[in-house]
Amino acid sequence: MLRQAQHDVLLDRKATPPPLNQVRYSRSIDWVTLLIYLVMVGVGLLNVYAASYSADVPFERVFSADWSGLMAFNWFKQLVWIGVSVLLIMVLLVIDYKAYDTFAYVLYGGMIVLLLVTLVIARPIAGSRSWLELGPMRLQPAEFAKFTTALAASRFMAGINLRQQAFKQQLVLAGLTLLPPLLIIASNETGQALVFGAFLLAYFREGMSPLILLVLAAAGLVLILSLLVPKLWLVGAFTVILAAVLALNPRVLRHHLPVAAGVYAVVLGMVFGVDFFYNNVLQPHQQKRIEVLLNPSADPLGVGWNVTQSKIAIGSGGLAGKGFLEGTQTRFDFVPEQSTDFIFCTVGEEWGWLGTMTVIVLFMTLLARVIFVAERQKSVFGRTYGYCVASIIFFHFCVNIGMTIGLAPVVGIPLPFFSYGGSSLWSFTILLFILLAIDAYRKQDLVR
Numbered sequence: 001m002l003r004q005a006q007h008d009v010l011l012d013r014k015a016t017p018p019p020l021n022q023v024r025y026s027r028s029i030d031w032v033t034l035l036i037y038l039v040m041v042g043v044g045l046l047n048v049y050a051a052s053y054s055a056d057v058p059f060e061r062v063f064s065a066d067w068s069g070l071m072a073f074n075w076f077k078q079l080v081w082i083g084v085s086v087l088l089i090m091v092l093l094v095i096d097y098k099a100y101d102t103f104a105y106v107l108y109g110g111m112i113v114l115l116l117v118t119l120v121i122a123r124p125i126a127g128s129r130s131w132l133e134l135g136p137m138r139l140q141p142a143e144f145a146k147f148t149t150a151l152a153a154s155r156f157m158a159g160i161n162l163r164q165q166a167f168k169q170q171l172v173l174a175g176l177t178l179l180p181p182l183l184i185i186a187s188n189e190t191g192q193a194l195v196f197g198a199f200l201l202a203y204f205r206e207g208m209s210p211l212i213l214l215v216l217a218a219a220g221l222v223l224i225l226s227l228l229v230p231k232l233w234l235v236g237a238f239t240v241i242l243a244a245v246l247a248l249n250p251r252v253l254r255h256h257l258p259v260a261a262g263v264y265a266v267v268l269g270m271v272f273g274v275d276f277f278y279n280n281v282l283q284p285h286q287q288k289r290i291e292v293l294l295n296p297s298a299d300p301l302g303v304g305w306n307v308t309q310s311k312i313a314i315g316s317g318g319l320a321g322k323g324f325l326e327g328t329q330t331r332f333d334f335v336p337e338q339s340t341d342f343i344f345c346t347v348g349e350e351w352g353w354l355g356t357m358t359v360i361v362l363f364m365t366l367l368a369r370v371i372f373v374a375e376r377q378k379s380v381f382g383r384t385y386g387y388c389v390a391s392i393i394f395f396h397f398c399v400n401i402g403m404t405i406g407l408a409p410v411v412g413i414p415l416p417f418f419s420y421g422g423s424s425l426w427s428f429t430i431l432l433f434i435l436l437a438i439d440a441y442r443k444q445d446l447v448r
Contacts, residue, residue: 108152150388191411314348321352
């Protein structure tokens with residue numbers, strides 16, 4: 001009788017599935033990604049502290065200050081933002097993953113309204129109307145528009161086949177992707193708007209023609225060459241290339257001459273139109289940044305100051321760095337915005353080549369893990385959103401580090417999980433943990 005009772009209990013345990021919360025939290029969360037996130041946020045906090053550290057303020061004074069006194073320190077505010085991020089993570093993981101799919105368009109629409117409101121009521125800060133002031137806090141809606149756009153685009157693409165979609169559907173997808181950056185550009189925040197170009201990488205994974213990427217890359221190359229090479233030389237080179245193609249491939253001459261002529265006309269328009277765009281569309285500070293990128297010695301004491309000092313800081317770190325809180329460029333504030341856009345030069349100066357490579361390896365590991373998580377999703381929505389997450393983080397990672405070492409123009413975008421700022425940290429936390437929440441239910445559905 002006793003053996004029979006034990007046998008029945010074992011059968012009941014096997015037949016009864018574990019509680020849903022147990023499945024989600026003990027088995028389904030991608031702990032590798034979570035660990036990488038915690039390491040990056042922790043290392044980022046150390047570098048924010050180093051970037052804002054002052055030897056004139058001893059620890060006794062810091063910890064004897066009241067709340068308002070502590071909030072004067074960037075590192076303490078960053079610590080508060082991290083605490084709020086932990087709460088956000090718990091909320092995001094509790095919400096049913098289907099809500100992210102169901103309410104994707106609602107969240108997107110709400111963000112569009114918020115961007116419009118920001119244009120109207122935000123006061124100019126450093127020439128940009130992109131910050132909402134909520135008492136002592138400031139939020140940048142452009143940061144949060146990334147994850148809402150990723151959700152809306154993923155929801156839309158889950159219902160179509162990108163390889164076979166009609167032109168009308170292509171326009172809808174383009175509209176979903178372009179509307180937020182257009183509103184962000186209207187608020188004079190060009191750097192944040194450029195990030196939305198990263199969505200093309202996710203669309204490419206879902207079947208977008210590689211020809212679009214090639215055309216955009218070729219257009220970018222033509223624009224860069226138009227700034228570096230005399231116009232007549234470029235026109236001559238493109239004319240020779242077109243003549244050679246027509247001579248070597250008569251089929252193009254017979255069947256595709258109108259297309260070839262159209263491409264040639266567009267290229268010439270870009271070559272001669274770049275000056276108009278440069279002089280009449282770009283603002284003076286944007287023009288200066290491009291000049292400094294093309295010629296680093298153009299304005300070393302003006303617009304080029306940030307990049308020059310950043311490169312000095314990174315180069316002076318050597319192999320192992322000067323040590324924590326020992327960076328002279330950092331301690332004496334030679335690099336403006338060092339705790340935000342130029343946080344990477346703090347890593348380079350105090351932790352050296354080994355530190356910068358560690359940060360790069362962390363980002364590459366995170367990106368590889370996000371792609372792995374995206375590929376194992378059972379739905380198009382989850383997979384597409386995962387690739388949107390990877391694309392956005394990859395763009396920020398490349399451009400931010402590129403601009404600190406002079407390989408990209410200074411466009412004012414943060415380094416994910418490292419740069420100081422609540423809006424940046426919260427937006428990337430939400431972006432990443434929505435994916436982990438979707439992934440957490442992947443195994444739960446199998447258990448059911």
